[in-house]
Amino acid sequence: MKQILIAIDQLFNALFGGWADETLSSRAWRQQHRKTHWRILRIIIDSLFFWEADHCRQAYESELDRSQLPPEFRRVK
Template sequence: MTRADVLLHNGKQLLISIDQTFNALTGFVLALLWCLRLWPRRVGLWWADETISAHCWRWHASKVRSWPRAVVDTLLFWDNEHCRESYISEVMRAQSPPETR
């Protein structure tokens, strides 16, 4: 691998980890608000090793709500299957080291 390849790989991993952190933090904050009775609806389970896009696809596939997937896929107009592809990537553990897949 070239130095540029290493930089690009590690940069992508950093962005994925920030995405996963934001997803987990959102779940925690919503659960806290729900426990304090400041959030009107029950909050489901959120996972630390899941990106926002994969979470949106999981909601869409399980018929919880589809609008978040539509918003993300619209914002990323150059990749209209982004959420589905992110979910498949999570299932295949593509962001993990090869020896842990």
């Protein structure tokens, strides 16, 4: 179920001009210093995931670490 929710999240991000393999949470963290609406969205998303400290930051770091990918794809060449 978690993978389906991530896929839906990535779909919404792509529909609104983002990268296909990035979540809205990660994008909100990455873009928060560029435009006010991303900062506001980051605050809203972090509030929705109140049980996770810094959800958007964690999502961004997960993208950098490639931890959302299958283990075979995590190896850096």
